[in-house]
Amino acid sequence: MTPFKFSIAENPSAAIGLLQKNNSAAFLAGGTNILDLMKEHVTNPTEIIDLGRLQLNTIKPTTSGISLGALAKNTETANHPIIRKDYPLLSKAILAGASAQIRNMASNGGNLLQRTRCSYFYDIAMPCNKRVPGSGCAAMEGFNRMHAIFGWSEKCVAVYPSDMAVALSALNASVKVMQQNGNERIIPFGDFHVLPKDHPEKDNSLNFGELITTIDLPKNNFAGHAAYVKVRDRNSYAFALVSVAAGLDLQGNTINQAQIAMGGVAHKPWRALNAEAFLKGKQATKVNFTKAAELEMSAAKPLSHNQFKIEMGKQTLINALEMALKG
Structure with a gap:
């Protein structure tokens, strides 16, 4: 150091x-x-x-939902009574991440800003466009088992590591930031993290000098039908190979709305919009869950060592939807 x-x-x-x-x-x-x-x-x-x-560590209800202070700890957030009752998807995702010791220290805002755990990014002897723009991407032709199958570019195939953010994506959160001039700016969660394209060194849409103050979640109808499923190489203290956050708004057995996000597959939490669109108005059955998963995964573009993520992603998505249905 x-x-x-x-x-x-x-x-x-x-x-x-x-x-x-x-x-x-x-x-x-x-x-x-x-x-x-x-x-x-x-x-x-x-x-x-x-x-x-x-x-900036207050967690409080608002007229439209709940506000999470950027400096509130992950453990405080996951175990907050309102989160556990009304946003169990977020609680489940946070508790699936890292270790208890890290969750006790990690802040909500910092969780969003964590950087990829790509081994080539961490190895300063290797070329990495994210670390040194223009130097190349060693993972592209290297051992890319953990890397992206959606949204990658020739410049970067790294994935974003947060579990919490996958749930926040599925819950349509927004991020409030203070700008250099003191004004506030609200960033829809889907626009907060960015795909690599030609600038993989940029992880998110924050401008220099902006400070995250809160993460705000709207009210939802998923409290009784939400699931977070994380597939990893070991049971704890491991990043996702594939994860899925799923919430279902049901009327009887009809899906009024599904909101689904995936982790471990892209440079940002990957919103499964194709699967969501297919499921809207459909019956909540395994047949429809399978069709939705196949539709979503049909757009995946695997690398040389992560072809397995396509079938894993399909099965994890089906599993998460079935678990959400059971509640």
Whole structure:
């Protein structure tokens, strides 16, 4: 780890002001990702701005749903009574991620900003367009078993690692940020993370100097029929090969609406829009779940070592829908 200056922000405006003065500075919330990146010399900020004193850790109901403070811990969020009652999909996804120790430290805002765990990104001896734009993508022709099957480009095939964000995508969340001028901006969750295209170094749509203040969730009709299924190489402390967050709004056995997102398959949480569209108005049966999954996975483009993710994605999607139906 290279030497850096340590600064403490007393309020959101002060945090943004400190960052404006140093374009190689970085915010510190829980530190569960950025400290690893610094230890591996993947990122080398010259200044760390501690956000620990900012009053952004409140979880509270709103007229339209619920607001999650950006600095609220993942454990607090997953175990909050309102989340467990009205947004169990989010609780299940958070508890499927990392370890209890990391969830106790990790913040909601930091969870959204975590970077890929692609081994080539972490190995500074290897070319990586995400780490050093223009250097190449070693994973493209390398061992890409964990990598993307949707939305990748010739510049990057990395996947986004968060479990929490997959549920937030399925729940139509939005992200509220404070801009450099002090104004607020609201980013629909589907627009927050971005596909790599020609700029894989850019993980999200935040502008420099913007600070996440809250993550807001609208009310939903999925509380009784929601599931998060995560397939991984071991039972705990492992990132998803494929995951699915699914919520069903049912009238009898008819699907009024399905909202589905996938993890481990793209540079961002992958909203299964084709499957959702197919299921709308259909009966909640395994036959229809299977057709929806096949339709969604038909657009996948596997790499040399991850062809298996297509069938895995199909079966995981079916499983998640069946579990959501059972409630």
